[in-house]
Amino acid sequence: MTDATVATQGAMRRWPRWLSLPPVLAMVLALIAIWYVAAVPMNVHEVLTRAERAGIAVSPDSAVLRRDMSALALVARNPGTLGESWSLDRPRLPAPHQVLVELYDSTIVEEVTGRRGIVRTGSLSNRSLVYHGWVTLNATFVGFLIGTALGVVLAVGIVHSRVMDLSVMPWAIVSQTIPIVALAPMIIVVLYSIGIQGLLPKAVISAYLSFFPVVVGMVKGLRSPGAMQMDLMRTYNAPASTVLWKLRLPASVPYLFASLKIGIAASLVGAIVGELPVQQGGLGARMLAGSYYGQTAQIWAALILAAALAALLVWAVGWLERRTLARMGMAA
Amino acid sequence: MAQAPEPAVIRADHLDLTFQTDDGPVHALRDVTLDIPNGAFVSFIGPSGCGKTTLLRCIAALETPTGGSLTVNGMTADEARRARAYGYVFQAAGLYPWRTIGGNIRLPLEIMGFSKAEQRERVARVLDLVELSQFEKKFPWQLSGGMQQRASIARALAFDADILLMDEPFGALDEIVRDRLNEELLRLWDKTNKTIAFVTHSIPEAVYLSTHIVVMSPRPGRITDVIESPLPKERPLDIRDTPQFIEIAHRVREGLRAGYEE
Numbered sequence: 001m002t003d004a005t006v007a008t009q010g011a012m013r014r015w016p017r018w019l020s021l022p023p024v025l026a027m028v029l030a031l032i033a034i035w036y037v038a039a040v041p042m043n044v045h046e047v048l049t050r051a052e053r054a055g056i057a058v059s060p061d062s063a064v065l066r067r068d069m070s071a072l073a074l075v076a077r078n079p080g081t082l083g084e085s086w087s088l089d090r091p092r093l094p095a096p097h098q099v100l101v102e103l104y105d106s107t108i109v110e111e112v113t114g115r116r117g118i119v120r121t122g123s124l125s126n127r128s129l130v131y132h133g134w135v136t137l138n139a140t141f142v143g144f145l146i147g148t149a150l151g152v153v154l155a156v157g158i159v160h161s162r163v164m165d166l167s168v169m170p171w172a173i174v175s176q177t178i179p180i181v182a183l184a185p186m187i188i189v190v191l192y193s194i195g196i197q198g199l200l201p202k203a204v205i206s207a208y209l210s211f212f213p214v215v216v217g218m219v220k221g222l223r224s225p226g227a228m229q230m231d232l233m234r235t236y237n238a239p240a241s242t243v244l245w246k247l248r249l250p251a252s253v254p255y256l257f258a259s260l261k262i263g264i265a266a267s268l269v270g271a272i273v274g275e276l277p278v279q280q281g282g283l284g285a286r287m288l289a290g291s292y293y294g295q296t297a298q299i300w301a302a303l304i305l306a307a308a309l310a311a312l313l314v315w316a317v318g319w320l321e322r323r324t325l326a327r328m329g330m331a332a
Numbered sequence: 333m334a335q336a337p338e339p340a341v342i343r344a345d346h347l348d349l350t351f352q353t354d355d356g357p358v359h360a361l362r363d364v365t366l367d368i369p370n371g372a373f374v375s376f377i378g379p380s381g382c383g384k385t386t387l388l389r390c391i392a393a394l395e396t397p398t399g400g401s402l403t404v405n406g407m408t409a410d411e412a413r414r415a416r417a418y419g420y421v422f423q424a425a426g427l428y429p430w431r432t433i434g435g436n437i438r439l440p441l442e443i444m445g446f447s448k449a450e451q452r453e454r455v456a457r458v459l460d461l462v463e464l465s466q467f468e469k470k471f472p473w474q475l476s477g478g479m480q481q482r483a484s485i486a487r488a489l490a491f492d493a494d495i496l497l498m499d500e501p502f503g504a505l506d507e508i509v510r511d512r513l514n515e516e517l518l519r520l521w522d523k524t525n526k527t528i529a530f531v532t533h534s535i536p537e538a539v540y541l542s543t544h545i546v547v548m549s550p551r552p553g554r555i556t557d558v559i560e561s562p563l564p565k566e567r568p569l570d571i572r573d574t575p576q577f578i579e580i581a582h583r584v585r586e587g588l589r590a591g592y593e594e
Contacts, residue, residue: 228426231394235420236443237413246439250430328430329471 035096040085041071042093048074050088051081094297102297103129103304126281133305135282139199139271140313143206144264150207151214151259158215159222159248160240169219176212180205180270185277202278206270210263217259221252253328257321264313272306283309340367341405341495341527342391348399349386349553359552360386361397366546366555370494373521373528375538376546377584378591383553384531384546388497391529392420404495416444418495419488423503425480427472427487434459434468437487444491458486461520478509482516489524496528503533511569514540518567535588536572539563539581547584549591557587 048058048066059077060066066074075082086095094102106129111117116125124131154172157164184205191201225247233243275284283302290298347364350357361383368374376384389395390402393413404412412418419440427436434455441451459465462482472480481501488496502510514537521528532538538545539561547557561580563571571577 228422228424229428232420232422232426233443234394235392235413235418236440237416238443242443246443247428250428253430329432329473330429 032096035093036086039091039093039095040082041075043085043088043091044071044074044078044082046088046091047082047084048078050084051078056081090294091296094300098297099300099304102301106298106301129283129286129301129305132281132283132286132302133309136268136271136275136284136306137309139202139206139274139282140264140267140309142199142203143270144210144267146203147207147210147263147267148214148260151211151263152218152256154211154215155218155222156244158219160244169215172212172215175208180209180273181276183208184273188274188277198280202271202274202282205274206267209266209270213259213262213266214256217255217262218252221255222248224255225251250328253324254321254330257317257324260317260321261314264317265310268306268310268313339370341370341372342366342368342529343403344387344390344400345402346400347387347390347397347402349383349390349395349397350399361390362552362554364400364553364555366558368527368529368544371525371527372543373518373530373541374544374546375530375532375542376548377532377535377538378548378553378588379533379550381550381553382548382591383550384548385499386553387548388499388529388531392418392497416491417493418497419491419493421481421485421488421496421498421501423500425472425477425484427480427483429472432469432471433464433475433483436472436483437490440487440491446491454490454492458489461489461523462486462516476509478505478513481505482513485517485520489520494526496526498528498530500531500533502537510534510537515569517541522565535581535584539577539584540567540569540572545580545584547587547591549588556591557583559583559587 045066049063052058052061052063058066058081060069085091086098088094091098106127110125110128111130112119114120114125114127116127118124118130124134154164154168158168159165187205187208188197188201191197191204222244229247229251230243233247238246271282272284272287275282276288279285279288283306286302287299290296290302344364344366347361348359349361350359352358364383364387376387378384386395390397391404391409393409396410402409405415405417407415407417427433428439431439437455437458438451441454446454455468456465459468462485464479464482464486467475467479467483472483475483485498485501488498502513505513517528518541530538530541543561545557545559545561546555547559548554549556559580563576563580
């Protein structure tokens with residue numbers, strides 16, 4: 001190795017960023033096209049019923065017969081009467097533009113022009129997705145913080161104590177094998193019985209999902225310093241606490257961020273699941289309400305907002321990761 | 333040895349170390365007896381498996397001998413480790429990627445509780461010693477392998493232990509860089525009056541650097557020869573072409589060969 005190696009580092013050739021745009025765009029367009037196509041057979045029963053009511057001949061003309069026929073067969077037999085597939089009031093599968101309209105109506109329109117919107121009342125409308133998204137986001141953040149703290153503390157314990165290694169890890173793994181939808185109502189009921197309600201129960205469910213990736217990642221990260229690094233600390237006669245602060249924790253930072261990306265997405269899922277049985281706002285409550293009242297566009301709008309939030313949160317963690325690692329000199 | 337009145341800093345007496353493995357016991361060290369006088373530069377040379385690194389790790393109390401006695405500065409090896417009697421340089425620089433060069437050298441000082449002012453002063457001094465002063469704020473990946481290894485030597489020097497233990501510190505570097513670092517190391521040793529124990533598998537390196545060359549051989553790991561170098565303390569690089577140098581190198585080679593043929 002010579003001093004010249006310094007110059008070559010970090011000079012890896014990359015494609016310009018915009019070159020990734022066409023394939024990404026093509027993928028999105030393909031998905032939207034599939035969605036539109038799928039909406040036709042999904043909605044065909046309702047479309048034909050409405051056409052029949054409007055006096056148009058449909059085949060077969062018996063509603064009972066149609067009910068038992070496959071959607072694809074109905075589409076094939078009534079190619080000329082499918083005009084309403086993408087504009088039904090209560091579609092089984094709303095078309096993408098219907099979801100977008102619902103998204104727009106339940107966010108910007110509701111807040112700007114709605115009776116309870118932020119423009120008229122100064123506070124978010126409880127009928128808007130902005131409000132519900134905010135409720136979910138709060139629970140997500142609190143749950144994420146609890147989960148991360150718990151995960152780090154458990155990992156430190158596991159790395160330092162053989163007893164904890166043997167006793168905690170199996171339980172952590174078992175905890176993740178229980179379906180969270182089955183556990184969530186119990187957590188809420190138990191916490192309610194000791195007087196805890198509102199944000200915290202949802203945050204607990206959220207933390208329940210997010211602590212696990214943090215434990216696994218941090219155990220790996222805290223154990224990542226090699227034998228030589230540990231020997232060096234031994235030659236300094238450094239106590240375990242010093243090894244933790246000066247070696248193990250800094251060395252585990254890249255592992256921590258990888259876990260946090262999984263953890264924050266899991267936190268969001270946990271918060272939404274926690275909102276299902278409570279029905280006091282949040283994207284989860286919104287989804288369930290949508291399914292009660294056959295408002296599929298409302299469900300899809302909430303789903304898309306949840307997905308967008310998850311993407312945003314993971315991106316934010318990634319941004320923090322890049323900044324932190326650059327600051328620590330480990331970005332190369 | 334060389335300076336008769338000097339007391340031995342490191343004294344090994346019939347040292348044994350046997351590792352228990354699944355394939356039976358491995359005699360890493362057997363009956364190793366050796367005195368290292370104060371201020372000496374001792375090289376351990378031998379083929380892999382001869383126990384040279386193991387012996388160095390015993391002195392550093394990173395391994396525990398299974399028999400015999402070992403004292404460092406008159407204490408047991410572990411007491412000496414607790415008293416931070418030595419600085420250890422590993423084969424790889426092993427700098428923390430999240431600390432700057434200055435931060436890496438400060439690490440032992442922070443752990444040992446030096447004051448902030450003293451830390452600054454010492455970091456500046458050892459950086460100057462290894463000629464890396466203008467790299468204090470750089471991160472390790474911004475330096476070449478040779479510079480990183482110099483930084484790791486500075487780190488071992490920072491807290492002024494009397495003994496420097498070096499485990500093939502230049503083994504991963506190319507010949508040209510290694511020559512320069514050897515020269516620098518001699519200059520450092522001359523300036524600081526430390527006792528240096530140095531593991532290597534290069535005959536020229538051992539002969540060039542040492543006051544004492546300990547030739548070792550494997551299975552079981554043991555000392556076959558201890559050569560006191562008659563070379564002067566002042567050693568320019570071209571001393572390696574003198575007949576005296578070649579003669580010592582020859583004796584080392586003979587010692588190594590004898591170890592193999594047994």
